[in-house]
Amino acid sequence: MTSTPLLLALDFGGTKLTAALTYPGEHTWLAHRRxxxxxxxxxxxxxxxMLDLAHDLIEENGRPPAAIGVSFGGPVYARAGLVKRSFHTPGWENTPLAEWLAAELKAPAAVDNDANAAALGEFRFGAGQGCQHLLYVTISTGIGGGWIINGQPYAGADGMAGEIGHLTVQPGGFVCPCGRQGCLEAEASGPAMAHRARLYLAKKKDKSGSAPGRGKRLLQLADGKPEKITAQLVAQAAAEGDKLSQRVIRESAERLGVGLAGALALMNPDRVILGGGVSKSGELWWQTVRDATRAQTNAETSVEIVPAALGDDAPLWGAAALAKEMLR
Ligand SMILES: [Zn+2]
Incomplete structure (x- = not known):
């Protein structure tokens, strides 16, 4: 195995850094550090x-990588290997990350944003294997996405293709971190679900006539404190029969369906892969996403909407795929 080129995959996430080594064609990590x-x-x-993690791995393994792939949590000019900024951390503005890593670790490096990397990871190693056109969407604190078109990553003119989180799905809706209103991210992300639940709890009676008593189980789970409500608690309460939580799940999932239907109308992918913490919200969420998407999609459009297979490791596997492409 000593002549096989070694690939170094790096993932700069919002809460963690991960470095791993693998060989081209392998579906397991040779070594992994978080x-x-x-x-x-x-x-x-x-x-x-991250450099410390990488040096540790390389030292342990006894030889340097032949190529480096990087998934980064923020906008990236992939072709130039340049990080525009981080979504999570100050001080990353206009950093030539690929160039720095290549100089430090003596191997060519490629960088892409985490959603594009995750799309590539799922395409090569996960739930997207065998399809030609796929949309990957991650729904967690934010909502991001990436495309594979004709079996190749599609990044668009500015590397911003697939940024479905800022598609308007509810004109005049909730305020988004981007400053606009009714973006998919503001309507269907984890914080959006918690926000909607708090709003309904605070209402005496809403349009559908929900009584204030509803949401009791959700409040119990949050120790009686609305500010402690999370998407995860909403999903749990919904699964236990809490009507207010079920309504929140349905409405959030319907908004996602509006966004996905728009993407399907434009690009007609054969598969949509949904990942991120909110995609673990249970059967009601999944059924509503599928029904709402189909209800707004042309009958001739066939698409499978499936869960991501690689979990938190999807961007890291995408980074491994980016590294492999550098070998050509
Ligand atoms: Zn927005």
């Missing part, structure tokens, strides 16, 4: 810590 970030760090700290 570091949970303390709060308040900057880009320099993250870069230095």
């Amino acid at each position: 570091f949970f970030l303390p709060s308040g760090v900057d880009g320099r700290y993250e870069y230095d810590t």
Whole structure:
């Protein structure tokens, strides 16, 4: 195996850094290191810590990588290997990350944003194997996405293709972190679900006539404190029969269906893969997403909507695929 080129995959996530080694064609990691970030760090700290992880792996393995692939949590000019900024950490603005890593680790490096990397990871190693056109969407604190078209990553002119989180799905709806209203992210992300639940709990009676008593189980789970409500608790309460939580799940999933239907109308993928914490919200969420998408999609359009297979490791596997492409 000593002549086989070694691939180094790096993932700069919002809460953690991960580095791993694999061989081309392998579906398992040869070695894997993860570091949970303390709060308040900057880009320099993250870069230095990641280099430490990489050097540890390389030292243990006894030889350097032949190529490096990087998944980054923020907008990236992939072709230039340049990070525009981080969604999570200050100090990353306009960092030539591919160039820095290549100089430090003496191997060519490729960088892409985490959603594009995860799409590539699922396509090569996970739930997207065997299809030609896929949309990957991650629904967690935010909502991001990436395309594979004709078996190749499709990034668009600015590397921003697939950013479905800022598609308007509810004009005049909830305010989005981007400053606009009614974006998919503002209507269907984890924080959006918690926000909607708090809003309904605070209402005496809403349009559908929900009594204030509904949501009792959700409040119990949150120790009686609305500010402690999370999407995960909403999903749990919904599964236990809490009507207010079920309504929140349905409405959030319906908004996602609006966004997905728009994407299907434009690109006609054969598969949509949904990942991220919110995709673990249970059967009601999945059924509503599928029904709402289909209800707004042309009858001639066939599409499978399936769960992601690689979980938290999807961007890292995408990074491995990026590294492999550098070998050509
Ligand atoms: Zn937005």
